Amino acid sequence: MNWEQLLSLKRQGDKGKRLRKEQDDTRLGFEVDYDRIIFSAPFRSLQDKTQVIPLSKTDFVHTRLTHSLEVSVVGRSIGRLVGKKIIEKYPHLKEVHGYQPNDFGAIVAAASLAHDIGNPPFGHSGEKAIGEYFKIGNGKIFQDQLSEKEWQDLIDFEGNANGFSLLSATRPGIEGGLRLSYATLGAFMKYPKESLPKKPTKNIADKKYGFFQTDKIFFEEVAKELGMISNKTGSDVGFERHPLAYLVEAADDICYTIIDFEDGINLGLVSEDFALEYLIKLVKDSIDTPKFNALTTKEDRISYLRALAIGSLINDAVKVFVENEELILQGKFPYALTEKSKYTVQMNDIIALSVKNIYQSREVIEKEVVGYQIIQTLLDKFITAFNNKFHGEASNYDNLLLKMLPEKFLHNDKESLYHRLLHICHYVSLLTDGNALELFNTINGRKKL
Structure with missing residues (x-):
């Protein structure tokens, strides 16, 4: 894969190419994607959809909407930091094509904003x-x-595939759904395959599926336009991930690991002592001990540690991506970024405690x-x-x-x-x-x- 194709501004129905150097920087195409998602009815419905606690009336518990906004903010930061490194490594992307580091952030932010849009x-x-x-x-x-594949779509109903359909499906008078750029759709595709064969490999891209049979033709069009690598044979359809999908996934992993944990603490499902023990392991290199000791409420102490933890995990995700960027472009990185993080053990400990005390x-x-x-x-x-x-x-x-x-x-x-x-x-x-x-x-x- 190559970045020139992967950063495609093309939208469904376009006859020609959209060139980055011809874009209006005050109304960049990738930022238009963000706007279209945030004003859409499916996105607005996330304000009353469960993140952790269904039908919760507690004001500090996250909904899918607040979670999606937070993932988008984290995704934008990761994307910009990665974009800076990619532009430094491939200067022609800026000098010849006009791409900027913030373009990466805009794509990841838009895809992150939409990552839960198909969840029931x-x-x-x-x-x-x-x-x-x-x-x-x-x-x-x-x-x-x-x-067989139609039936599998239904018995393994998948929010990611439903999201792709909501973002891109044509209905009377509305061609191509929200008509997002192909780069944003590519970053959105965490699992770029159909429902069968189910989990054919241990590749993270094969963990679930990303489109219904109704959307197969357009899905293939997007993947091929972006230069994504096919990894299935015969009549089966599947591709290696768009590189920026790793960043969307990392942003989601960071937020649900840390912020769901914070919700559990605020609800009293996880004790503050446990919280401090688990979170301090993530922030021991950056914590300002006098500042922390000056905080007088549990909410402020947990909020401070949460912010530091997210910062640590963002920087680590960027580091893992940049170190493995060439393998990712070759379709030879079958892992989530957090699986190769130096904080993997600490994140798994937090998730295990969350499963026991919050999700169950x-x-x-x-x-x-x-x-x-x-x-x-x-x-x-x-x-x-x-x-x-x-x-x-x-x-x-x-x-x-x-x-x-x-x-x-x-x-x-x-x-x-x-x-x-x-x-x-x-x-x-x-x-x-x-x-x-x-x-x-x-x-x-x-x-x-």
Whole structure:
């Protein structure tokens, strides 16, 4: 891979190339990507979607929206620092093509902003709830009517693939979704493969999948335009990662490791003594002990350590990337950057404690159980109504249900069963935790009139 291709400003539908040296620096294309994402409806819905605690009413607990903004800030910093090193190493990128270090930051910031945009309500359990509706629930009746890869898309419903679809899928009057630059879409693609074969290697890029069968053609177009390296044979589609996808992943890893841990501390799920023991291991080289000792509240002490920890991890991620940049360009770096960090052990210790005390806490488990019931009920009701309408067999109840769908989801022109099923999965995935709960209560007759 080469950086000239990887930094492509091309957008879906473009007939010619967009050159960096011809860009208006006051309205750079990669910054336009950021703006389009932040003003989009799917991004706004993240304000009421779970990061750690579903349906939490505590003001200091992160939602998907605040998490995404924080990942974007960290990603921008990592991207700029890497960009500075890349421009120094390949000066023609600036001298001939006009690229600047901040371009890298802008791409990573935009992709980081969107990294959770496809996640359904109730966190990662929401993905599992959709998948299990088809795998072992009422949706299992559709298996024999779908291809193997279509079925895998549904039983392993993946927020990353859903995000790519939301960002890029065409619908009537809107060509190419948000029409983001290919560089930003490339950085967004953490898992640039289809759902089958499942985990064919231990390569980090093969851990999950990144696009539905509906989006395969455009996905391949983006990957080939960027010069990404194909790593599958026959009819299977998969590529080595865009280098900047490693930076997006690192920003996410840093934020959820440190900030979810901070949420757990503030909720009282992790004691301050544990927090100090774990975080100080990350910041022992940079901590100002007199300043730390002068802080009088737990919140201030944890906030100070969190800021230092994120700074340490940012610098380390940049170092790992730059040291392995040539291997990454060759598609020969099958790891997350944090796997090769000098802080890997410390991060794993924090994650293990978070899993035990936060992610598996009673409050989280109880709300995830409720989320399962909500999501599977909504899928069942709307899929039944949507298919009945398609076949001309809709009951009055089906028609009433369908009137509750937003206007953009009303079009029942999906000839393929797979497209219809995915259409309703898209709808449910865009609901916020609160919207999903309210809709569930309405359908079950629990809403006060």
